[in-house]
Amino acid sequence: MESIGVLMPIPMNSYLEGELEKRFNLFKLWTVPHKAQFLKENADSVRAVIGNSSSGADADLIDALPKLEIVASFSVGIDKVDLKKCKEKGIRVTNTPDVLTEDVADLAIGLMLAVLRRLCESDRFVRSGKWKMGDYKLTTKFTGKTVGIIGLGRIGQAIATRAEAFNCPISYHSRSQKADVKHKYYPTVVELAANCDILVVACPLTEETRHIINREVIDALGPKGVLINIGRGPHVDESELVSALVEGRLGGAGLDVYQNEPEVPEELFGLENVVLLPHVGSATVETRTAMADLVIGNLEAHFLKKPLLTPVV
């Protein structure tokens, strides 16, 4: 397979790069000074593109690569891939589900604890020497809080399982009620938000879920409510979120994702009821290695004409 051209537009993971280089002719686009020219010159050699949560395959890239057969995403979310165009052109698409579910769910619970128990602020309190001047203030209990989950797929379910271990009643919203699920279902996000303490975004980003967290939802969650976003930045109307937090109309937020990563609204930096992470839901050595192996497995299966391991299209 050494002659098969695989395009990686941005750096993602050194283990993945190394494993791809052992098997394929890997084009690392970010190392090339004139990208457009390089793409033009090598367009006929590229048969696969590696995507991730910030770089996928849009219509322009797909059109620029006439020999493209597969987009293998090093992510579970494939919102950066033009799926419609891929379907039209018979281009296969794969992602990395399951292997990252536990890490993302762990992180969601971590964010809940961090926001309610002010873990990051308390850490700053100790480091700054303020403890010597008096005790840190009281915070908010997590055990027993009602957790509302938007999207009860693999990750949403794993968050529910973990939150149940903290005696948290679980409720959810998804496109339709799930027959085999005992948690309370709300047909709208506003109703879910009005009836939970902590609202978690755990659904894929699609046209229907863009800005699923809007002003009405934020107001329903209210000044004691906490928003956790481990989905995608555009799930949230970020300027509404920022003004609600600044004005105290929302109790707090734990965010792993943002509208324009790596840009994060600076108004949030001074708020102690907000915990900000740099999109690290699946970022452990173990999980990123498993994700890389899945990307490689999908590419090998495709080029050996075997069934894909985790096909999306």
Ligand SMILES: O=CC(=O)O
């Ligand atoms: O954001 C990460 C992913 O989609 O895997």
